Amino acid sequence: MEARAFNDISYERFLGEDKLMGSRCQKCGALSVPPRSICIECYGSEMEWVEMKGKGKLAAFTCIAIGPPLMIEEGYDRKHPYVSGVVELEEGLRVVARIEGVDGNKPETIKIGTPLKAEFLHRGEGENRTTFLAFRPS
Amino acid sequence: MRGPRKLGRGVAVVGAGMSKFGMFGDKDSKYLFAEAFHEMLSTVDKGMDPGDIDALYLGNFTNDFFVHQGHWGPIISDLLGLTPKPATRTEGACAASALAFREGVFAIASGFYDLVLVGGVEDMSKRSTEDVTQGLAMAASPYEVRAGFTFPGVFGAMATAYFARYGASREHLANVTIKSHNNARLNPKAQFNVSIRDIMNQRIEKAKNKEEPPPAWTDEKEFLRDPRANPVVAWPMHLYDCCPISDGASCVLLVTEEIARDFTDNPLYVVGIGQGSGKGLHAKEDLTYFEATRYAAQEAYGLSGLKPEDVQIAEVHDCFSIAEIVHIEDLGFFKPGEGYKAVEEGLTRLDGSKPINTSGGLKCKGHPVGATGTGQLVEIWKQLRGEAGERQVPIKDLRVGAAQSLGGTGGTCTLTILERR
Numbered sequence: 147m148e149a150r151a152f153n154d155i156s157y158e159r160f161l162g163e164d165k166l167m168g169s170r171c172q173k174c175g176a177l178s179v180p181p182r183s184i185c186i187e188c189y190g191s192e193m194e195w196v197e198m199k200g201k202g203k204l205a206a207f208t209c210i211a212i213g214p215p216l217m218i219e220e221g222y223d224r225k226h227p228y229v230s231g232v233v234e235l236e237e238g239l240r241v242v243a244r245i246e247g248v249d250g251n252k253p254e255t256i257k258i259g260t261p262l263k264a265e266f267l268h269r270g271e272g273e274n275r276t277t278f279l280a281f282r283p284s
Numbered sequence: 285m286r287g288p289r290k291l292g293r294g295v296a297v298v299g300a301g302m303s304k305f306g307m308f309g310d311k312d313s314k315y316l317f318a319e320a321f322h323e324m325l326s327t328v329d330k331g332m333d334p335g336d337i338d339a340l341y342l343g344n345f346t347n348d349f350f351v352h353q354g355h356w357g358p359i360i361s362d363l364l365g366l367t368p369k370p371a372t373r374t375e376g377a378c379a380a381s382a383l384a385f386r387e388g389v390f391a392i393a394s395g396f397y398d399l400v401l402v403g404g405v406e407d408m409s410k411r412s413t414e415d416v417t418q419g420l421a422m423a424a425s426p427y428e429v430r431a432g433f434t435f436p437g438v439f440g441a442m443a444t445a446y447f448a449r450y451g452a453s454r455e456h457l458a459n460v461t462i463k464s465h466n467n468a469r470l471n472p473k474a475q476f477n478v479s480i481r482d483i484m485n486q487r488i489e490k491a492k493n494k495e496e497p498p499p500a501w502t503d504e505k506e507f508l509r510d511p512r513a514n515p516v517v518a519w520p521m522h523l524y525d526c527c528p529i530s531d532g533a534s535c536v537l538l539v540t541e542e543i544a545r546d547f548t549d550n551p552l553y554v555v556g557i558g559q560g561s562g563k564g565l566h567a568k569e570d571l572t573y574f575e576a577t578r579y580a581a582q583e584a585y586g587l588s589g590l591k592p593e594d595v596q597i598a599e600v601h602d603c604f605s606i607a608e609i610v611h612i613e614d615l616g617f618f619k620p621g622e623g624y625k626a627v628e629e630g631l632t633r634l635d636g637s638k639p640i641n642t643s644g645g646l647k648c649k650g651h652p653v654g655a656t657g658t659g660q661l662v663e664i665w666k667q668l669r670g671e672a673g674e675r676q677v678p679i680k681d682l683r684v685g686a687a688q689s690l691g692g693t694g695g696t697c698t699l700t701i702l703e704r705r
Contacts, residue, residue: 154426179566180427206448206571208440209519210432214418217432227516230432232441232565242431242566253519258448278430 152181152193161277164266166198168239179239199236200264202281204257207231209250220269227251233262233281247282289587291393294541296551297702299328300658300665302534305650306475307409313347313356314363316533317405320655321364324401324535327665329548332537334364338397340371341388343381343404344654345691349419350411360405377423377691378603380404381534382657382698386557388538398543403535404659406652416529420653423692425564436518436526438565438693439604443520445571446606450621454520457605458508459627461524461647464602467634468644470675475530475650480504487513525605530650534659550669556590556686556701558583562694572621576697577614577688584686584699585616592616595701596679597638597667599660601690602645611688612640615699639677642667660687661700668704 150156152169157180160167169181173190179198184191210217211227222228227250234240246265248256262281269276301323303316311319325332340361348354357371374383381404388402408416421429428438447453461480468474469482478486484499484507491498501507508514514522537547544551560579562568569575585591592615600615602608609623617638618626626632632640643649643663646656664685666672686701 206441206445206565208433208437208444208521209516210434210437210440211516211518212413212417212436213432213434214421214429215414218414224515227519228432230437230441232445232571240566240568242427242433242564244432250519258444278432 150195152183154180157181158277161266161279162268162275166200166241166264166279168196168198168237169193170196177237177239179235179241201284202233202235202262204245204260204262205232205234205240206258207245207256209253229256231281241279244278244280245282246280289583291389291587292395293393295389295392295538295554296541296544297536297554297661297665298539298544298547298551299324299332299537300535300662301325301327302473302655302659302662303532304473305530305532305652305655305659307529308531309410311531313351313405313407313533314359316407316531317360317403317535318363320403320533320535324537328537329550330546332547334366336399337366337369337401338399339369339391339401340364340366341374341384341391341400341402342371343374343376343384343657344406345375345377345380345423346419346653347407349422350416351407356405366401376696378601378651378653379657379689379691379696379698380654381659382687382689382700383559383696385536385658385661385700386559386698389554389557392538392540398540400538401535402538402658403533404654404657405533406654407531408529408652409531413529423695425693428565428693433565434518435693436521436604439606440518440521441565442571442610443606446610447520449572450624452609452624455505456609456624456628457520457525458505460602460605460608461508462504463627463633464641464645464647467642467675468648470673471644471649474644474648475528476648477644480507521604521606527603527646527651530652532650532652532655532659534655534662536658536661536665550704552665552668552702552704554700555703556584556588556699558587558699560697562697565693568694573610573614574690574694574697576694577611577690577699580688580697580699581615584701588701590684590701595684595686596682597642597664597677597685598640599643599645599663599687600640601656601688602641602647603651603690605647607690608640608645611690615686615688634675634677639679642672642675642677657687657689657698660689661702664702668702
């Protein structure tokens with residue numbers, strides 16, 4: 147794998163390639179998602195990339211009726227809320243992500259602990275292409 | 285920590301004032317700060333000469349974005365005729381003026397200054413709700429924004445984690461909202477100085493005037509359950525779980541302890557200050573508390589030698605109803621998972637054993653973000669001096685009050701403890 151800086155720019159690029167990547171400290175083995183360029187366990191700075199399996203479970207969520215312009219452009223509004231959540235990965239770390247495949251109008255049907263798998267939402271083309279991390283029930 | 289925290293010399297609050305909080309199309313930051321400053325001057329019992337102020341520390345978060353004007357320190361310094369005295373702006377998102385207060389305390393405790401004005405201001409209401417939501421999200425972590433989170437969303441997610449852990453529900457959040465409105469009803473400076481019952485009666489009256497069938501809510505909880513009255517913002521946060529968009533300003537005058545009685549026979553002493561920082565939502569070790577608040581509390585209690593049970597009243601940063609429940613646990617007033625029960629039992633009401641947010645809190649008093657930290661201290665000032673009027677808590681020998689602020693999604697948290705001697 148080509149050398150990529152352990153930062154948010156690389157993290158986003160990997161998402162664009164359908165990969166959820168974290169960093170592992172080569173000295174003490176501490177994992178971090180999104181990646182860190184400095185280990186906050188041992189302050190080592192030699193990192194390596196590790197791909198997460200993309201499996202996890204729902205730790206917390208919210209159904210958002212009043213979203214930012216970015217989400218309004220995607221067609222979400224007060225009648226069509228979207229769901230954002232915190233996902234606990236099998237690797238033991240948590241990420242924040244959009245939650246797909248659940249009904250934002252029926253929050254009572256969304257259960258904490260639900261098993262989820264990662265997916266990658268690509269939006270826009272060319273220079274404007276961007277990818278959002280999402281999870282859906284597996 | 286290497287050894288206990290200490291202040292080089294004692295610091296006292298000898299004046300405190302705030303503007304009315306609300307949405308004011310015709311009032312800008314300067315006008316609002318002048319209003320707060322003017323009230324502060326009137327509260328200094330023995331009077332003071334503004335020319336004696338050595339420095340200004342000013343909290344402000346969003347004015348760069350919302351009114352396209354930065355660098356507010358010297359603007360306010362000039363407004364008050366304080367130039368060429370130094371003016372420093374502090375930014376800690378919604379805790380901005382709590383940081384100004386802290387810097388002011390350090391500046392006096394170090395021996396450098398004797399009189400410092402600290403305060404905050406924010407002008408938010410002249411933009412759309414979407415703009416304000418996006419602007420405030422600048423204080424979240426970039427990952428949260430990418431995942432679609434808004435501020436109500438972050439606190440909504442924390443609420444789902446809290447509910448799942450402790451068995452609480454939306455009904456318990458309603459208890460916080462009802463209490464906040466009952467307190468704010470007695471606070472003329474509050475943006476919403478009406479009870480939920482008042483709002484229900486207004487709606488029923490309105491329907492009658494339009495000759496429509498009046499809503500048949502039996503009590504406040506049923507009103508809050510009604511999606512037409514209380515729509516979802518970011519489930520489980522509904523409209524009445526969220527603080528409003530507000531304009532306002534507040535300030536307090538700090539002096540070194542030795543000269544405090546030159547200004548008043550009833551100063552409040554700064555006995556505890558604490559501040560912590562916290563991680564983004566994904567990296568928090570637990571989604572049901574704020575490590576930054578716990579750290580700030582540890583620092584402030586350590587400095588003061590006081591325990592949570594010694595704090596008789598507190599203003600806490602209830603930007604969302606769930607936040608009030610989490611904060612009163614993080615500050616040690618109630619055990620983790622028991623805050624919502626304490627609210628339900630009425631312990632945090634004006635007449636309870638631990639009154640919380642007697643001002644109506646951010647929810648009802650309003651939350652002009654930069655003005656909130658020192659605004660909370662204005663309420664503690666009034667309560668500890670017995671000047672809170674109709675909402676004066678009935679605690680005998682009221683001496684110790686605290687204010688807790690939170691910035692962002694828990695990235696900056698503070699606790700300040702004041703004591704009347």
